[in-house]
Amino acid sequence: MKKDNRLTNYAIGYATCILLTLIAYLITGLNYYRNWTIITAIATLAFVQFVIQIVFFLHLSKEKKDRWRLYVFISMVIVVLILVIGSIWIMNSLDNNMMLDQKQSNHYLKSQDGL
Amino acid sequence: MDKSVDLIEKVEKSKTYLGFWIYIMTDCVLFASLFAVYAVLHHNTNGGPSGQSLFSMPYALAETLILLTSSFTSGLSMIAARNNHRSKVIFWLVVTFLLGSTFLYLELHEFNHLVQTGDSWRVSGFLSSYFTLVGTHGLHIFVGLLWMTILTLVVMKRGLTKGSVKGLTLLNIFWHFLDVIWIFIFSVVYLMGHVGL
Structure with a gap:
């Protein structure tokens, strides 16, 4: 039971991080938004991914x-x-x-x- | 059967674990100062190229996904250790090592390409800070790979003993930490550099 939980946690963390990385990558190609909008979005996505890795990979609680x-x-x-x-x-x-x-x-x- | 789970729990409560965590946090401060230098200097191209014209985005994305996957597989080796599954631990460590060395190869390949085309660290403040920041991360990856090699050999030879489980637990958080640093390098240097901060 406990072991399954850990594996699921890792898988959730991994999948979310891939998703966030791809979103951040794709929005750099959006030319019709202002640069500052895109940069704020990238920074936000990086922050979210940071929190996710700290919680799901480094298990800080x-x-x-x-x-x-x-x-x-x-x-x-x-x-x-x-x-x-x-x-x-x-x-x-x-x-x-x-x-x-x-x-x-x-x-x-x-x-x-x-x- | 539960032996290595107990060992892991013991390591996670030990002073060594907290001490290693403190080391990692101070390493974050080192990287933060390199990021600050990069943030201050990245406009100072001295007539040379900017990040926008230098970096290949699909290449950086590939590096990112490879390192992220290696962080995941290193977590899987930890789960295998919890289940007392020695051959799986070795398997996932080897997979992590291969992904990590692919990452390091790509990074060095990029460095080599930049230097060959005349965009070395001597060109501008921007390139100096870029090479220092990304190079320091690469150096950490290299040390991690060395550690991983030794640890894999120890697990092969002695199994999941007190010492090797301790090493595995510490290496695991070190490796995750390197991926956390890379998120910021990818976002700040590559993505924001591409948009043109």
Whole structure:
């Protein structure tokens, strides 16, 4: 009974992941939607697949025996979000606040023996 | 008959298992920083090619499906171990190994193709970060394949002992983790690169 359950879980996880991968792949070919719509859709599908693999393949649950794994997992997610969103945010505003464009800054660096 | 089930349950409650899980989570942080670098640098093509013109989408899809299948078959080897079925464990480990090496071959083939056509990591910030991110994943796959080879030999020789069951359980979560990382590489690098982020 328990063993069947596990096999079914794996099969469900596998089938769903294939389906999500194919959907994500196919929507990149839809030219009549705006890029940002498609990118949001891809990100959402990736997130759903991430959750499915964590639950069905890595068997992370709220059960007591998994409690510590769950805590470590949550702190990892927080660190990752800060790292990725923070980097993109900071580097973008750095980009926006640069007064010189590429050509000007190259010229400036060369004149200063910077490069 | 229930012997290896008990061994697996014991491993899953052990400190080694939690410790290995913590290692995997810190590896996620490593990949996250490489993703952040890629996200920051992927526009910096320095006049060279962008992802849109470089990557072949059906190729990336094939890689993804192969790795996903290998993640599934590695799960099947775990179920076989629960049922104390040694030859099935070996069979699924070999299948996983073959799928994993096909994946690694495809990845290296793609790298080789890029370098041969003059689009190596030296060309631009975008390509440097691409090679670092995907290459680090490939390196993990390579280590996983080595581990899998050794583990298969141990299971062949000694059967489902305490040591080999422990190795199998840990390798299994390592392999699933590599597939989880690949979802993001496929989505961010290939799919979003194709759309033109």
